Amino acid sequence: MTRLPARSQKPRRIIEAAFFEKEIGPVSATELLAMTEDAWGILRDRLTDYAREKESGLLARCLMCEGRVFIQSRMHRGKRLPYFAHFKGGDPNCPWHRGMTMKPDDARAAQYQGRQESIAHRLLCEQLDLLARDDPRYLRSSVATYLPPTENSFGRYPDVYIEWEDFPAFAIEVQLSNTFQTEVSARSIHYQREGIPLIWVLYGIDPGGVDVPQSFRDVIRRHRGNAFVLDKEAINASRAEKTIVLKCFLRNVDGSFDGPVLTRIDQLTFPKRGLPYLEDRITSHLREQIDAVRRPWFKTLEPLREGWDWRALDMPEVLATLDHLRKEFPKLSHWETGKRDEDFTILRLVAVAFSILSTANGHERNYATRHPNVRALLNTLLHIPSGIQRYALLVELLLQHTALCGLLDGTVGQHIKRAKAQMEGNLSLSDDPEWAIMRHLVPEVFDPLVREELIYLQALPAWATPIT
Ligand SMILES: [Zn+2]
Missing domain, CATH: 3.40.1350 (Trna Endonuclease; Chain: A, domain 1)
Known part of the structure; x- marks a missing residue:
């Protein structure tokens, strides 16, 4: 059980996880601790707002007793730490209950x-x-x-x-x-x-x-x-x-x-x-953080725009970027066995994702193949067995949440459908490392907490906004 250090040295029970409505889903106490103060602070605001206004507020429930929770904070060694707490009137028998909280009245x-x-x-x-x-x-x-x-x-x-x-x-x-x-x-x-x-x-x-x-x-x-x-x-x-x-x-x-x-x-x-x-210091900070994560990747991919093959894995910059990623994600893919295969798969997946992202942002780019545009790139790689068929769901989710969502109505959509049918049990699902890597590199789409925060702040970038 995760415990927050108390001044009295006596460990207190805390809520281990809460379930958020909207697309967010479960957030563990550990995940909450890993968030920036702005990220958890905004959740804190919205959980409190919910009582008065459901629209802009958020609802989260204790995973144990389903009682409504909010976020409190306490100082620990000079750092402010967030934790979930039950609203007053919650189930006193909840195993995660830690006693009295303040009554709003x-x-x-x-x-x-x-x-x-x-x-x-x-x-x-x-x-x-x-x-x-x-x-x-x-x-x-x-x-x-x-x-x-x-x-x-x-x-x-x-x-x-x-x-x-x-x-x-x-x-x-x-x-x-x-x-x-x-x-x-x-x-x-x-x-x-x-x-x-x-x-x-x-x-x-x-x-x-x-x-x-x-x-x-x-x-x-x-x-x-x-x-x-x-x-x-x-x-x-x-x-x-x-x-x-x-x-x-x-x-x-x-x-x-x-x-x-x-x-x-x-x-x-x-x-x-x-x-x-x-x-607006909150949105600008968030953008800076995201840009800082993506910048080395864009730099690595830029020389690959002319088309690339396995030999790209001999380029020191490419290896350095992949090794850096490996520090955070020791296993880049469970679908590949050797490091070189892993590297190739992830480099191509990121190249595809960044081509979509960049094109949706008004800068037509193809970092993955020699094709003239993203449509041709996707049609080919989703068609050939050695391509990205395994990532049909991932590509579909990405397209759905960008300005390029219209591609799903055409040949790209058909290829995704066929790839899904063909791969069936061999599709990469959201608990794969590949999806975690995407949450890291493209949180505007793949991290529901970040996406929800950007929508709330009316700062979702245009490329990440589906055009309907
Ligand atoms: Zn509870």
Whole structure:
């Protein structure tokens, strides 16, 4: 059993695996631990959002008792580790149950009581309101006034609500100390539904500090890696520019923050889903990571565009790239016995996949054969017995999830169908190393978690979007 180290040294029971809806499926505690903080953080947001909005939320159940789960985190040796936890009211007899979790209602009550007592909070809201009034476009604003809903049965009291001419009406929430995740979720969803952009302004935190609390991290992630802070300098800049200027800290891959930039609210991007941002640091980080994995492969394949055979395996760059892959996947294929056969099979499979990927991306490439285009390449390799018939399912899934999905309606589709019938029990299935290698190299298609995250962030690249 996997155990998370507890401060008390006493091992605690944890949920070993959760089953996610949509195309994601089961995610183990170990897989969760291996994710980047953004990846598990977004899952955390969406599991919490689900209670209020099924559309953008996600549902995951404990694999043991089927109770709903969410993601909590704890610090361990300076690292923040995620783990699954049951929602309150889960089956207390679940073998993976680890006792009490916070009731959302109690949390909210505590939060509101905290708010009422906070003079600093009130002063900050009034400050923001004053700055908003200074803007020449000012129409109206309010501080902690009940805002009647347009689409919901319940309204909200936004900390500050602002209307400027020729600018979308927006709300600001001031976050002084720990706000609970459920509250962040509730407010984010509420304003999303109402079509009112929401900006969380943090106060009294130093994003460069050693440990930014989880609640602040949740807000920063929802702002796509942007931390907005109101301090003396921001207030002075606001007065000088006669509008609201915030200090924006942009988060890096390693969790550190770039030096602050003073940013006018009207400089921010207001996405259709999610909170406004100056720079989308989450999507850009994800893209960088994926590109870094693919780059050496594109470099290796480039000289092979003229056509290649077994002799390609004598090229040092080709061998180096395959050996690098072997570090992560010691056995590249169970279908081949010798290293050289394995290398040839995988090199050709990757060459085929990257030809599809590149062509779907508007750059027609054939890294696998001398044929003039991807259609001819696929028709041939899916037809000949020494080709890629064994990978008919893999190629089909790839095509289905790209802009080239139309190929499935033509001869390529027919060849895949025939290859599937011909190979039957000898088809490569999704638990083969080849599929794991594809999840690694083309996660936009083969890794359901990454694909789902990109769809959620409205950042799925055009090549990975089927044209219907
Ligand atoms: Zn359970």
